[in-house]
Amino acid sequence: MSSPGLHNLNSEHNRGGGECPAFETLSAWFDRPAGGEEDSALRDHIDGCRQCQSVMQDLSILRTALQRSTPPAAMRSFRIGTDTPGTTGRPNASPISPPIPVFPVAAAIAAILVIALIAGEMLFSSNGGDPPGSVSGDVLFIDGTPYTNDGNEAEFNAASADDMNGLGGDSAGSTGESRTDGRSFTGWRISQILAVVLFLATSTLWYRYRRNEDPGR
Amino acid sequence: MFSMRRGRRDRSEWSPASHEQASASIDLSEAELIDRSTRGDLDAYNAIVERYQSAVLLHCTALLRDAPLAEDVTQDTFVKAWLGLKRFRGDSVRSWLMRIATNGCLDVLRQRTRRATDSLDAHPVEPVAVWSSQTKESSPEERSEQTELAARLETALSQLPDEQRVALLMSDVLGYDYVEIAALTDTAIGTVKSRISRARARLRLDLLADADSREHFERYGRS
Secondary structure (H helix, E strand, O other), rough: OOOOOOOOOOOOOOOOOOOOOOOHHHHHHHHHOOOOOOOOHHHHHHHHHHHHHHHHHHHHHHHHHHHHHHOOOOOOOOOOOOOOOOOOOOOOOOOOOOOHHHHHHHHHHHHHHHHHHHHHHHHHOOOOOOOOOOOOOOOEOOOOOOEEOOOOOOOOEEEEHHHHHOOOOOOOOOOOOOOOOOHHHHHHHHHHHEEEEEEEHHHHHHHHHHHHHHOOO | OOOOOOOOOOOOOOOOOHHHHHHHHHOOHHHHHHHHHHOOHHHHHHHHHHHHHHHHHHHHHHHHOHHHHHHHHHHHHHHHHHHHHHHHOOHHHHHHHHHHHHHHHHHHHHHHHHHHHHHOOHOOOOOOOOOOOOOOOOOOOHHHHHHHHHHHHHHHHHHOOOOHHHHEEEEHHOOOOOOHHHHHHHOOOOHHHHHOOOOOHHHHHHHOHHHHHHHHHHHHHHH
């Protein structure tokens, strides 16, 4: 038997003219609504093609077998009562209280945080890559002026123009705060990660919450 | 919205005489029942349950091919619908319930697939065939053959991806058209068409590949 997806035929079997349609086309033809608009070219082909007719017959056999093999449904009542598991949240004959929109609010806050953090990151990147008060290598930016640490931790000297070559980064984003340990930058990263995690968690919970609330979605 | 294309199955509503109160409510319009239900009237809601329970059960049974499991999902459907009633937007109760039921069936099928995949000591389970066609007139040989064919069909069906199987059963057993299946499964019509076609191609290859097997199934269809 030929592949069920494609079946090119020899002319002996194909008196319908033209190449046989793909299996998907025949399958859709088999499901065409009764009385619907018909593709006359396709109909003519199938009428004259033994192999396409064989496919149609196979589809008919499969449909009959599937229908006959479906187990019988044992009818019983599915009425629900206040004692039905899962219905405790809806007491009988009482107004429905709207759910507290915890997840939407949390998700919105997290989304705003993420957007703010990403925007901040992009802003600093476009200005040279250093967030406020950060230290890049051994260079400290204070009010736009680069300083280097020449071995003495407590004392910074103004960097010469030569020292700055290749170290990158102007200080447009500096705030004037003087920090030397880069803790602020680490905190920035942690905040970003936390915000993303919070956003993903709340989004997931929100989806599940909505799904439970509106199971038909 | 949803109507049976070929009316293959008896979809008449089932209403046991024991629920007189519900029967009284059933005369109310659907909109009124929904309105009352939304305000917490469980009797009104149970009238809706009475109206659609047989259709939902048939739907779940056809998709899951497991009567006890179908009963569980049917019950779950009505509980979920009750809990989510305020989100009902007033189009068709039937299609809304069928969507919940379809989602429930797909969830069950996915869980079953995941459990089978996750289980380290999982052995392939031979699907139990529930062949409803065996007539009293069938000879023992015929019954034996039908049982064998049923087992082969169930095995072939169980090897299809869940989405393909559900789309095929919704089309061939429940008689929904592509538009209805797309709406119930929240997919594009083209996807539905493709899933059904792939499922049929696979079943055809598995079950009707050789002439002997084809003849058996053909005879079964006529019997």
